[in-house]
Amino acid sequence: MGSASFSWNLVGDFQQMWSYPFMVNAFRAGATVAVVAAAVGWFVVLRRQTFAAHTLSVVAFPGAALATLAGFALSLGYFGFCVAAALALALLRRGREPGGSGESAAIGIVQAFLLACGYLFMALYKGLLEGPQTLLFGSFLGITTGQVTTLAMAGVAVLGVLAVIGRPLLFASVDPQVAAARGVPVRGLSVAFLVLLGAATAEAAQITGALLVFALMVLPAATAQVLTARPGLSLLLTVVLGFAATWAGLVAAWFWPYPLGFFVTTIAFALFLLAHGARLLSTALANRIASATIPAGAA
Amino acid sequence: MNPAAQAQQQDLLKVEPASPAASGAPVTPTTPVLCLCGAAARVGGRTLWSGVDLEVQAGEFVAVLGPNGVGKSTLVKVLLGTVPAAAGDIRVLGRRPGEAGHRVGYLPQRRSFDSDLRIRGIDIVRMGLDGDRWGVPLPWSRSRRAEQARVDEVIELVGASAYAHRPIGQCSGGEQQRLLIAQALVRRPEILLLDEPLDSLDLPNQSAVAALIGRICHQEGVAVVMVAHDVNPILHHLDRVVYIAEGGAVCGPPSEVINSETLTRLYRTPVEVLSTQDGRLVVVGQPEAPAVHTDRHTGREK
Ligand SMILES: Nc1ncnc2c1ncn2[C@@H]1O[C@H](COP(=O)(O)OP(=O)(O)O)[C@@H](O)[C@H]1O
Ligand SMILES: [Mg+2]
Numbered sequence: 001m002g003s004a005s006f007s008w009n010l011v012g013d014f015q016q017m018w019s020y021p022f023m024v025n026a027f028r029a030g031a032t033v034a035v036v037a038a039a040v041g042w043f044v045v046l047r048r049q050t051f052a053a054h055t056l057s058v059v060a061f062p063g064a065a066l067a068t069l070a071g072f073a074l075s076l077g078y079f080g081f082c083v084a085a086a087l088a089l090a091l092l093r094r095g096r097e098p099g100g101s102g103e104s105a106a107i108g109i110v111q112a113f114l115l116a117c118g119y120l121f122m123a124l125y126k127g128l129l130e131g132p133q134t135l136l137f138g139s140f141l142g143i144t145t146g147q148v149t150t151l152a153m154a155g156v157a158v159l160g161v162l163a164v165i166g167r168p169l170l171f172a173s174v175d176p177q178v179a180a181a182r183g184v185p186v187r188g189l190s191v192a193f194l195v196l197l198g199a200a201t202a203e204a205a206q207i208t209g210a211l212l213v214f215a216l217m218v219l220p221a222a223t224a225q226v227l228t229a230r231p232g233l234s235l236l237l238t239v240v241l242g243f244a245a246t247w248a249g250l251v252a253a254w255f256w257p258y259p260l261g262f263f264v265t266t267i268a269f270a271l272f273l274l275a276h277g278a279r280l281l282s283t284a285l286a287n288r289i290a291s292a293t294i295p296a297g298a299a
Numbered sequence: 300m301n302p303a304a305q306a307q308q309q310d311l312l313k314v315e316p317a318s319p320a321a322s323g324a325p326v327t328p329t330t331p332v333l334c335l336c337g338a339a340a341r342v343g344g345r346t347l348w349s350g351v352d353l354e355v356q357a358g359e360f361v362a363v364l365g366p367n368g369v370g371k372s373t374l375v376k377v378l379l380g381t382v383p384a385a386a387g388d389i390r391v392l393g394r395r396p397g398e399a400g401h402r403v404g405y406l407p408q409r410r411s412f413d414s415d416l417r418i419r420g421i422d423i424v425r426m427g428l429d430g431d432r433w434g435v436p437l438p439w440s441r442s443r444r445a446e447q448a449r450v451d452e453v454i455e456l457v458g459a460s461a462y463a464h465r466p467i468g469q470c471s472g473g474e475q476q477r478l479l480i481a482q483a484l485v486r487r488p489e490i491l492l493l494d495e496p497l498d499s500l501d502l503p504n505q506s507a508v509a510a511l512i513g514r515i516c517h518q519e520g521v522a523v524v525m526v527a528h529d530v531n532p533i534l535h536h537l538d539r540v541v542y543i544a545e546g547g548a549v550c551g552p553p554s555e556v557i558n559s560e561t562l563t564r565l566y567r568t569p570v571e572v573l574s575t576q577d578g579r580l581v582v583v584g585q586p587e588a589p590a591v592h593t594d595r596h597t598g599r600e601k
Pocket of ligand 2: 371372373408494
């Protein structure tokens with residue numbers, strides 16, 4: 001944007017940004033997307049399904065391209081493609097454990113085919129000039145209030161389902177055999193989670209673009225899991241980190257003339273590195289204290 | 300507190316196993332908690348074993364022995380109801396397999412958690428308590444505190460308090476195994492199905508865990524069915540042995556099953572059982588000796 005310069009007076013900065021309705025919408029949409037992507041992403045990282053998440057986010061691109069080509073609502077293209085691809089993945093990997101090698105082959109097949117479709121739709125739609133970049137890297141400009149409402153509704157639906165299935169899903173992710181013996185529908189949950197992942201991806205892709213959904217899904221969760229091994233706290237931290245990275249990215253993209261996706265990803269990645277650094281430091285300190293107290297205790 | 304929550308809390312705090320009257324068919328000391336009659340198992344179109352008869356009473360410690368691939372784990376899964384029986388009548392606590400829910404505790408064969416799994420041991424134990432419930436738990440409720448107390452108690456019981464707060468992936472095999480036993484025990488099951496719980500433990504840990512299971516079995520009256528690779532660590536805790544081989548099974552007291560005559564009859568080939576001075580048993584001459592095969596699962600690990 002560059003219409004003003006960043007002042008470190010955050011209240012003033014936010015007042016300035018929020019005097020534009022489209023920026024208010026951008027922040028609202030960003031918050032929704034970040035929270036939903038983070039919550040779903042936490043399970044993605046735990047279940048080691050990042051490749052599936054990546055595929056579903058890539059699939060958002062042909063979905064959007066087809067919507068542009070056929071002239072229907074973009075969000076319909078996103079949701080339709082992502083959820084359909086999630087079901088296809090679920091079908092292709094029936095009976096296999098999540099994160100297994102059989103899964104990656106099936107996912108690769110879906111990803112390659114749908115990407116090819118995306119290029120075809122782009123080629124067919126000759127007038128698409130600045131389009132592909134937006135589809136891939138996202139844009140926070142021109143988000144309408146209607147879009148924000150749609151996003152919020154989809155987000156509430158995804159979070160609601162996640163809240164209901166969360167505990168059995170965690171059980172099934174960490175310990176599928178015992179969960180199954182306890183009567184948890186492990187397979188059904190695995191399909192349900194893929195569909196949720198598809199919906200969350202479709203939602204996020206509309207803001208961040210197909211390539212950067214992945215960052216919002218995986219980075220905050222990976223960061224939080226570095227910091228704590230308590231499931232509840234870790235989930236909460238994931239949401240906070242995702243939210244912070246997105247809003248900070250929006251602020252940065254307003255004041256500096258670079259893409260939003262770049263800022264969000266860079267901030268999230270920086271947080272990830274910081275978390276690793278903090279953990280290394282705390283382990284080193286703990287070792288230091290331990291080695292310092294043992295001789296003292298012996299003396 | 301509403302009556303349902305109160306009942307649930309009482310259930311959690313009760314010391315004895317859940318009362319039989321409250322949960323389906325009556326289980327008196329004379330009715331077996333586990334009953335197989337002419338049972339058979341088939342996986343992938345192949346019959347693993349058939350004509351298996353077995354009755355287990357409350358508080359009995361039963362070992363399932365036999366060579367690798369003979370269907371010991373499958374027997375456990377049949378009892379759990381995750382694999383259907385091909386024939387015969389099977390009753391678990393007077394019901395069909397899979398219907399007894401949390402009254403059956405299960406420890407599957409050798410799962411080790413990824414070393415980078417960031418979930419604490421205590422969370423794994425807790426999943427055994429409420430991991431199958433839908434919806435969001437209300438924090439700070441009274442039943443929640445009772446549940447927390449139960450988790451701590453069972454962790455104390457298996458002696459895992461020192462490492463229960465570490466990420467489970469960073470615990471050693473023996474530590475993980477104790478936590479998993481705690482997970483299987485946390486709902487106060489009446490039957491424990493343990494699939495090679497001593498696998499991957501060193502000798503002192505094997506006897507310690509065996510003694511722990513024996514204590515739970517005989518003191519708390521929990522029926523234990525334990526698949527074992529090597530009978531020796533559990534030999535003096537055992538009440539009965541089921542030996543599966545060659546598509547059939549024999550069961551009875553250890554001394555009546557693990558001897559040269561019975562095993563020769565079962566394998567239909569000469570088998571000798573030697574007893575060492577310290578009372579250990581060594582089975583010699585069977586097609587595949589369970590005591591020497593310890594590496595079947597190492598290929599699956601990273
Ligand atoms: N789902 C399955 N489909 C096909 N074969 C199976 C399946 N599960 C187990 N088997 C086969 O059944 C046999 C018995 O397996 P298992 O019960 O695990 O043996 P054990 O525990 O006695 O070593 C093995 O040969 C195994 O390959
Ligand atoms: Mg087995």
